[in-house]
Amino acid sequence: MAFRLSSTPAYLVLGSSIVLTTLSACGGGSSSSTAVPSTPAPTPLTGVFIDAPVANINYQTATQNGTTNANGEFKYLAGENVTFSIGSMVLPAAPARARVSPMDLVNTISPLDLKAINIARVLQALDSDGNPANGITIPASAAAAAPSIADFANTAVLDTAFAGAFAGVTMPTSAVAQTHMLNTLGGGVVGTWALTASVAAAPLVNYAGIHFFPDGTFAYAVFHPALGAGNGSGMEYGTYSFTSTQLTLTVVTDLNGAAGGISSIANPLTVSYSNVGNNALITYPGGAIDTFTRLPSNTAGYVGTWKSIDPANNGVSMLVLTSTGDVTYVENDSASPNGLEHGTFTVTGLSPTADSSGTVTITLTYDDNGPGTGSGIGDIGTPATFPIAISGNTMTITTNWPNPGDTINFYRQY
Incomplete structure (x- = not known):
């Protein structure tokens, strides 16, 4: 099982062209031509x-x-x-x-x-x-x-x-x-937030986190031990907008089904929020409140939230490595299968606070993109080890997929 994203982020600019055809006619000793209409200037x-x-x-x-x-x-x-x-x-x-x-x-x-x-x-x-x-x-x-x-x-x-x-x-x-x-x-919400108190989900949720990126996109990942993939567990990906007191979340990709997540309430969903230190209180329509706690940001080492983009497949992947040894991976692109993986990891030779090189070994406890699919960071029951190099805000992972020596770059988000 290996990553399948491309190794070089890029931005694509699409252009368009207009082809004009000139018509002409002649005959009967005389000729005439049809005037070509002028092309209106594009509107800035x-x-x-x-x-x-x-x-x-x-x-x-x-x-x-x-x-x-x-x-x-x-x-x-x-x-x-x-x-x-x-x-x-x-x-x-x-x-x-x-x-x-x-x-x-x-x-x-x-x-x-x-x-x-x-x-x-x-x-x-x-x-x-x-x-x-x-x-x-x-x-x-x-x-x-x-x-x-x-x-x-x-x-x-x-x-x-x-x-x-x-x-x-x-x-x-x-x-x-x-x-x-x-x-x-x-709007002050950029970061990785873990669900720490919930009125409805506390008995079931093993893990839930929402990740707000500065480009206006978000990823929501939730794992219910009692519920299967697409039946409450899984990931959602979409866009968000904000005011000083409200967040509006629009889900574009929904892989946890109607039983869970944001879109099970409404899509788009507008909630009230307030920050109290590193805690965010989210009030849903109807009055239920969840508390999310912001994970510490890091400027060095492997700990943090990392993101990679794949322009060829209109894709994005997120990798979260915490100081307590938890790993979360979310993949969303046009080359399915997409989904959520969650588990634990250990490192050899890597520093949590400085540039370093070594390996990471990942053991999954949840994997909803399936075994043997060529997608994600591993399979349940089969730990996966990857060489990693951290340099500043860039993490280079040697995936050896699809070819030996292939790598992929992730970029630190917070």
Whole structure:
């Protein structure tokens, strides 16, 4: 049993073309032609540049240019890239879309990416009123002073250049900038949450967790020992939106059936939520309350929530390794079977707090994508061992599938 995802994340941009046909006719000593109707100009789309909406920053696409408005909005045509700049400080280009964040600019799915965090630090530091919580406005004077930055991954060079250009302006720490960026992207819910108290499910649930990613997607995994796959146990995958007090969850893939999970209540489902420290209280329609506890975030070592994408199969996989030795794997793509696997793991040579290389051995207690399918991380009754290398926020797993030596990269989420 082995992973079957591709090893290189990528972003796909789809284009379209229009073919015009010219008709002509002749005869009877005279000729005439049919005029070709003009093609209407494409209508520009509207996107928002965020780490909080960023106002008054220059933008450029192949056909559009200008300055973002008070809502951080810019114009673009489908399929274009967009580049944002503050004077000589040109940020990396990214595919233009409805929402563009520092993570998009550096083509990462990890909110811990150093380049993304440093871009967020710059934007937050230059905010005209010093309070990015109410939006970011880049002052006009910043363009004349902003230095050119060749590599946003080099924090020391960035900090020195910024201090020389903007005397008296203090850049936020990486931790502060990251927290603000994640709160903007996910309303404070980004992270991995484990069910710790439930009115209805407590007698049955062996494991339940919900994982909110900064790209607006979520995965819900639940395992009821007394219930089989698709009958309450399994996974759901979908999208979420939020306000300060409500979450709306829309399930796109439902593999736990009508007996359990989010879609068994409603789809989409809107719930009230409130954060109390590391606990989130979820109030469902009708008044029932569940308590979820956020798992600690990690910036080094193997412990944490990891994500991989598979553009060829429109897929995503999530791997959670906890400090207590529990493992959860969720797979959702167009190349079935998909599903949830849960169990325990042990490591050899791997550090929970630092870069390292070694092996992980996984023993599953729940597997709903079936034995011998070429999907997932193992089979029940047959422990699986994989070589792993951790470097910063990248985990490289040697899967040896489908070919010897094949690897797959996962990227730390929190």
